[in-house]
Amino acid sequence: MATVELKNLRKTYLTEEIIKGISLSIEDREFVVFVGPSGCGKSTLLRMIAGLEDITSGDLLIDGQRMNDVEPGKRGLAMVFQSYALYPHMDVYKNMEFGLKLAGMPEAERREKIEHVAHTLQLEPYLHHKPGQLSGGQRQRVAIGRAIVRNPKVFLFDEPLSNLDAALRGQMRVELSALHRKLGATTIYVTHDQVEAMTMADKIVVLQKGVVEQIGSPLELYHHPRNLFVARFIGSPPMNFFPAIFQGGDAAGSSVQLRDGSTLYVPVTSPGILPGTKVTVGIRPEHVELAPSGPNSGTVEVIERLGAITLVHVRMSDGEIIVVQTDGAVLTDVDTHVSLTLPPQNCHLFAPDGLAFEACRRHPLAA
Amino acid sequence: MALKTKTSTRIGVTILGWGIALWLFFPIFWMFLTSFKSEVQAISTPPKLFFMPTLSSYAEVFERASYWHFTFNTVIVSVGATAIAIALAVPAAYSMAFMPSKRTRGTLLWMLSTRMLPPVGVLVPIYLLARNTHLLDTCTGLAIVDMLTNLPIIVWMLYTFFREVPAPILEAGRMDGATRWQEMTMVLLPLALPGIASTALLSLILCWNEAFWSLNLTSSHAAPLTAFIASFSSPEGLFFGKLSAASTLAVAPILVFGWISQKQLVRGLTFGAVK
Structure with a gap:
């Protein structure tokens, strides 16, 4: 049982504010992913929770207790670092034993725990190897093992898969999800990889420049991005955008005119928007x-054939590039002239300040 | 063709390297050689490379002064000064490397700047301090002064070595529940051991060879080997045979020690492969 609550958390380095008042509730057993571009403050926020960075103001509560001034080792957390941060001078067994030993656990109990974790993570053959003798994936497992063995209330992961190659990353992603289901511990995971965020998270927190842009389930973020930033950040390849002029709206939708004169009736509400306002239409490839x-x-400029799907990059008459994702067998070729159909039910509308218009109907998977 | 140029460059560089090495080593070699000459052979012109070796200079040196007494003092002073310096420098370098503040850089530069002052500039105050605290001609007094002179360099070296240790490893220790002290002794020190060893070795060598303070702050009771050498240089004119014998005896222990630990020293100087 562990809940984590951030109340208006702030972090200032010298005069620069890095984290600008973040409030967030993390439920017991929840898998929360902090995602955002480099420098958005996601790692700093995680380190503040861990106790490796001081909290300038605001409150950090773990299980309802204020933890701002508690030593990192006494917060009941375990952290997996991007660089694994294994102790190079200790073998795998001692790496996992270190925290237990410091906590004063009797040797027999330590041995039992370590052997159990080593079995779970298939680390038994390597217990007496030094980290330098292990592959990247094995080191990652040891780092996870070192975290698990302490039986923490909350797991913290700081971009744990970013040093692995693509194939191993995919495999570890699945293993981590399975492990989370098995252990059922509250987990906070930082990544810049949106595939990791989408596949593993119960809840994603999108950060930009120290501010929360949106909190929601992966599909909520995908189907109902709150603003242009989230729309652009979630989804790969990213969403396409067209400039448009707002013409009018009613309870069932809003009408906009695209640059080439065609009109779209998008099922989103538009209270308070005046006809003639410049808006942005977004649609995923x-x-x-x-x-x-x-x-x-x-005109088709580039075609990327990935086998199952094809990405067609189309240069529009106004010079913008629009990416279309279509099936793998499409016969279109480079330099062909094509037209694009934008199904209105899949379009998003964004006001001039970047905020999305409310959809008339929520997507069933993102209710 | 390219390979040929490369080979000739390599031969050239090798010859140059050996040349410089021999040039640097020559004084020690000549001192060693002279110590086995008679006084007449030692000053003969042209200098003799081949001669009948004799141990007479050594015999006379041992007769005139208590070599072991001087050696004992040197060992006590060097080891003591190095041990205290390392004990003080480790926490200092640790805090500077892992918890730097706005003034860390300035502090480091200031520490180094104390080495830029010629020691003679502070001779009188230090002499008076030593006299007033009754530390003149004591191993303790000399060890304290040697320790303080070397401390800036030791802090600098340790700081450089500690900076090579990735901070997340120490943070992992902190997450595992280690206190600052445990983090330093159980995680940092084992990782930085090669660096600490080579720093200690350097400090030992500097203390062993230190002459200025030895000659000014000691006379008989706490006089180390550098004073032992000096005692053979002046009163009755220069006797190169005996002076060389005394010098050879004085530098031999540290030379042998340095030779044995050179592997450690090189490892320390190329430290960094901890990731």
Whole structure:
């Protein structure tokens, strides 16, 4: 049982404010992912929770207790570092034993715990190897083992997979998810990789410049991004954007005119928006459809064939590049003239201040 | 063609390297050689490279002065000064490397700047301090002064070595529940051991060879080997045979010790492969 609560947490280095008042509740057993571009403050926030960075102001509560001034080792947390940070002079067994020994656990109990964890993580053959003799994946497992063996209330992960190659990263992602289900411990995970965020999280916290942009389930962020930043950040390849002019709206939707004169009736509400306002239409590459002729025409500039899918990069008449994700067998070739169909039910509208218009109907998977 | 140029460059560099090494080593070699000459052979012109070796200079040196007494003092002073310096420098370098403040850089530079002052500039105050605290001609007094003179360099070296240790490893220790002290002694020190060993070795060598303070702050009771050498240089004119014998005896222990530990020293100087 462990809940984590951040109340208006702030961090200032000299005169620069890095974390600008973050409030957040993390439920027991929840897997929360902090995601955002480099320098958004996600690692700093994690380190503040860990106790490795001082909290300038605000409160950090773990299980309802204020932890701001508690030593890192006494907060009941365990952390897995990006560089693994194993003790190079100790073998795997001693790496896992270190924290238990400091806590004064009797030797027999230590041995039992370490052997159990080593079994779970398939580390038994390496217990007496030094970290230098292990591969990247094995070191990662040891780092996770060192965290698990202490039986912490909350696990903290700081970009733990970013030093692994793509194949191993995929495998470890699945293993971590399975491990989380098995242990059921509250987990806070920092990454800049949105695939990790989407696949592992119960709840994603999108950060930018020390501010929370949106908190929600992966599919909520995907289907109902709160603003342009989240819309652009979540989803790969990123969402396409078209400039448009707002024409009017009612309870069932809003009408906008695109640059080429065509109009779209998007099912989003638009209270308080005046006709003539410049807005942005967003649509994900997987929702754009290719047509041989019609409005929104352009020329195919690049084709990326990934086997199962094809990414078609279309240069529009106004010079913008729009990416279309279509099936692997599409025959379109470079320099072909194509038109794009934008199904209105998959379009998003953003006001001039970047905030998204409320959808008339929530997506069933993101209710 | 390229390979040929490379080979010739390599031969050239090798010859140059050996040349410089021999040039640096020559005085020690000549001192060693002279110590086995008679006084007449020692000052003969042209200098003799081949001669009948004799131990007479050594015999006379041992007869005139208590070599072991001087050696004992040197060992006590060097080891003592090095041990205290390392004990003080480790926590200082640890805090500077891992918890730097706005003034860390300035402090480090200031510490180094104390080495830029010629020791003679503080001779009188230090002499008076030693006299007033009854530390003149004591091993304790000399060890304290040697320790303080070397402390800035030791802190600097340790600071450089500690900076090579990735901070997350220490943070992992802190997450595992280690106190600052445990973090330093159980995580940092084992990792930085090669660096600490080479720093200690350097300090030992500096203390062993230190002459200025030895000659000014000691006379008989606490006089170390440098004073032993000096005692053979002046009163009755220069006797190169005996002077060389005394010098050889004085530098031999540290030379042998340095030779044995050179592997450690090199490891310390190329320290950094801890990741």
